[in-house]
Amino acid sequence: MEKRVTFSRSTIGILFAVPQLLLIFTFFYWPAGQAVYWSLTLQQPWGGGNIWVGLDNFRSILANADYWNSITASLVFAGISTGLAMFIALVLAALTDRQLAGSRLYRVVLIWPYGIAAPALAMAFRFILAPEAGFMAVVNQVWPGFWDPGLDGADAMASIIVAFSWKYVGYNFIFFLAAFQAIPRSLIEAAAMDGSGVIRRFRDIQFPLITPTIFFLLVINITESFQDSFGIVDIMTAGGPANATNLMVYKIYSDGFKGLDYSGAAAQSIILMLLIIVLTIFQFRFIERRVHYR
């Protein structure tokens, strides 16, 4: 897309872009480059020299069972929470789009969770899911020892999945509802006139028409599950018990800043960057098809 009418003073034009360029150079390109450099060298924290080690950092990380454990945990977390958040949001949005009485209320309320900071909702869920107080305690009274996120890795993973999904149901709901509402009403009415019921219309008209949104949300949810999970993990489980919820970003943080292993953390960052870049490229292919100017 290009403008036909433009301004001719190129210097002014470039000047307009300078603040942004300075910012992204200083806080984006330089650090990203730095991460590549660190991942290929062995760096002493706070000064000292850098020794060139080639791909050794990557080799030692990939040979580390803890790292693979972290990748597995991240993938389990990403898979289950994305599936859960998207499925629930899809059902709620499809039903809200039927515009029965009260649907305006749902449209307003169901997006609230997305406004809440991950650590704040993590705190709320830490209480709600606490084994000795709150609500899971009731279950524990009936079946003693049934639930303890502090000791059982699977319980801890379930806790952070619930907290994350709760927030992202709100997010996905906004997009699904917008997608449903973008479908021309006449299409639905014509199909109804031809005798197709609600379920049939959903399967043959609405669902195919929102597939771009589904792909888009799939990628966003997975990417966000890598980033936005940090606050939830830090407040709810701190990576434990026994590394069961030590997700990738949390591990980068604890290795880099707690363990002061900058080179190892940088190498992990690079791997995560590559993962996210692949996902993003995948996503842009769908966005390009989705966006229409004019």
Place this chain on the structure above:
Amino acid sequence: MVERTPFLNFFTHLILFVGFVFCVAPFAVVAIAASHNLKDVNDVPMSLLPGSDFWINIRTAWTTADLGPKLLNSFIMAAGVAAGKVIISALTAFSIVYFRYPGRTFIFWLIFVTLMLPLEVRIVPTYAVVANVLSPYQAILDVTGLSWLIEKVSGVQVSFSLGLLNSYTGLIMPLIATATGTFLYRQFFLTVPDELTEAARMDGAGALRFFIDILLPLSRNNMAALGTIMFLWAWNQYLWPLLITTDQSHATAVTELKQLIPNVGGAPEWHIAMAGTLIVMLPPLIVVVLMQRWFVRGLIATEK
């Protein structure tokens, strides 16, 4: 509603209502727990009738986590990020849409790429940059031999150093350095009719005048949407403020929450923790409720 489907309608209402309950319940539980005293909050099952200690708990949480100054810090950071984004993105989008200069496509892609890597995955080196924000420039001068040259010619040793840890600038700037807003504006600018630009030029308006008097007033909707989204996004940031505010004076409300987690072995003061949580989640919730329209529009437009 196209046809009568009483059975399906019943299920629609039922499922939506269940969704509604699950959505609101955590807010309600936090508020109710915040009103109990130490004994009642740890009762199993906890009473769902509000207790009487609400204001006492709020006050305790407020003083324990020192929330007054922390909320102010959060507010300054969120407002700073929102304002910075709204202004800088508008400038950049204007530059890449309304000018033809060599390297424009290259700049476009430079900015586009920043969408791919969120701050969280490059925190370690970004932290190092913020510790001395001029280090990239120092390194460039060193590598190119310019600092050696300057030292020979002027006798001044070049050594830049400007630390931004524990400062609002350090909190805000790295959060602005992404492309989200730029593309929102770009998409909008592309829909502004060319005739408007032609008319403005015919009336003798230069680029700057056109930008300030025509383009910006037209983008008011976009600015509100982008501002709302960015305010919420910045308010909810956790990892970045946690790292760079080693000194308590610049910590934000969200990072302070961690102080309120009941210690293992200590008294399970969930009522205080929930009161603090309520205080921290309230400002963004108010923004979402009041700015709902802009919030939804901004989300969908920035695809953030």
